[in-house]
Amino acid sequence: MAGGGLSGLVVVRCPILAKSDNISDMIVAFHFQIDPDANCYDWPIEKQFFKYLLGAAKDFHLEIYTGDLLTQPYRGEDSTEELFRQLLGFDPRRWRSIDPEEFVSAIRSSVIYVLAVEGLSIEAQDDLDAHLRRDQGYLGAIEVNPANRIHRQIYKGSLRPRYRYLNGNLRLYYRKFDEDAGAESRELGRAADLKQLPFRSLDWEDIGARHTVFDPYDSPGYDQRLAKVRGYLSEHLARMADEILLRTAAIDPRMNDMLFAGLTKFEQIQTAEDCAQVATSCRRFLEALADALYPARDQTKKGRDLGRLAYRNRLWAYVEENLSGQAELVIAQLQDVGKRIDSLGQLANKGVHARVSKSEIRRLIAALLILSYDLLMMTEPPLVRPMEPLAEDIVDFAKKVVRKEPIE
Numbered sequence: 001m002a003g004g005g006l007s008g009l010v011v012v013r014c015p016i017l018a019k020s021d022n023i024s025d026m027i028v029a030f031h032f033q034i035d036p037d038a039n040c041y042d043w044p045i046e047k048q049f050f051k052y053l054l055g056a057a058k059d060f061h062l063e064i065y066t067g068d069l070l071t072q073p074y075r076g077e078d079s080t081e082e083l084f085r086q087l088l089g090f091d092p093r094r095w096r097s098i099d100p101e102e103f104v105s106a107i108r109s110s111v112i113y114v115l116a117v118e119g120l121s122i123e124a125q126d127d128l129d130a131h132l133r134r135d136q137g138y139l140g141a142i143e144v145n146p147a148n149r150i151h152r153q154i155y156k157g158s159l160r161p162r163y164r165y166l167n168g169n170l171r172l173y174y175r176k177f178d179e180d181a182g183a184e185s186r187e188l189g190r191a192a193d194l195k196q197l198p199f200r201s202l203d204w205e206d207i208g209a210r211h212t213v214f215d216p217y218d219s220p221g222y223d224q225r226l227a228k229v230r231g232y233l234s235e236h237l238a239r240m241a242d243e244i245l246l247r248t249a250a251i252d253p254r255m256n257d258m259l260f261a262g263l264t265k266f267e268q269i270q271t272a273e274d275c276a277q278v279a280t281s282c283r284r285f286l287e288a289l290a291d292a293l294y295p296a297r298d299q300t301k302k303g304r305d306l307g308r309l310a311y312r313n314r315l316w317a318y319v320e321e322n323l324s325g326q327a328e329l330v331i332a333q334l335q336d337v338g339k340r341i342d343s344l345g346q347l348a349n350k351g352v353h354a355r356v357s358k359s360e361i362r363r364l365i366a367a368l369l370i371l372s373y374d375l376l377m378m379t380e381p382p383l384v385r386p387m388e389p390l391a392e393d394i395v396d397f398a399k400k401v402v403r404k405e406p407i408e
Contacts, residue, residue, distance in 0.1 A: 026145050028142070030129070034137065062166075295314075333367070337364070
């Protein structure tokens with residue numbers, strides 16, 4: 001290898017990433033070295049990929065691109081290493097799981113088939129990468145940034161949009177204007193292959209002029225703007241999450257355990273009972289928030305009970321006292337979240353055969369977090385951290401000391 005600069009290097013995910021490490025704002029390209037004697041090699045790879053998606057029991061909304069990596073202009077030894085440097089070296093924080101020497105060797109000697117996916121979470125990227133390693137021809141994955149000139153040049157010329165995968169439903173792309181002109185645009189053979197797999201539905205989606213010379217948004221400038229928007233959104237949401245966790249930790253750290261329980265159960269939802277447990281965690285979080293922001297009291301406000309069980313009334317009172325000008329808007333939001341929690345909690349009574357909408361629960365969690373952010377930001381964190389959330393732990397510690405039990 002010319003220069004030897006990449007020899008022995010194994011590139012992995014950098015542990016110091018932006019706060020949005022749980023989501024992906026890029027396309028991830030999975031690379032396969034193809035046997036020269038192979039005739040139809042794309043379908044076995046795609047079949048393995050779709051089987052993973054269908055078996056993952058997760059909600060995915062993905063756009064999928066495929067194609068052979070066009071590396072003929074880079075087959076010279078010096079230019080091949082330069083290609084690899086340009087693919088991986090532009091940002092050391094980007095995720096990749098590919099071995100450099102193996103990748104360079106494959107580029108020089110073989111066809112490289114690429115299946116690229118937009119919309120995978122970081123966790124799913126890792127999981128799918130591990131799953132694909134069962135394939136002997138799998139080389140690894142690279143995060144592709146379309147806003148980067150080299151990435152755009154190489155992958156834009158190699159890949160074409162093929163599918164949209166949406167929560168178990170698959171759409172094959174075609175162009176109606178091609179069909180209107182008399183050309184065959186639908187991959188009927190691939191559709192027949194895909195019918196072997198248990199998709200909820202298989203359909204066709206007309207993508208019109210997307211990714212053609214007629215598409216004004218298929219440009220480096222648009223990709224750069226989109227990358228910035230994704231970065232702004234990720235940072236905005238990450239800061240909101242940080243603010244929630246910081247403020248709840250200051251008033252009652254048990255609330256973060258409630259969030260952990262609810263979000264963990266959300267990732268595992270399969271039945272109506274799982275759905276109800278997520279709703280229960282959301283309700284307990286709101287109850288704890290009310291206890292911390294507006295503790296129960298033996299009185300009423302505007303005819304509303306402010307006792308221990310009336311946590312929504314107490315949150316209403318808190319809003320009215322701290323945000324009089326915009327109180328109606330936040331209270332309407334509180335009513336909406338409360339109704340969602342109640343209706344989702346009733347799903348358990350319908351049994352495991354009830355239809356569970358995970359997307360609706362996702363919206364509930366998002367609404368709960370936005371509401372919590374609004375409520376928490378109305379007042380400053382306390383100057384004196386309350387001891388009540390630690391009371392049980394302090395008593396248990398004292399009992400162990402008295403009994404001379406080991407302290408963990």
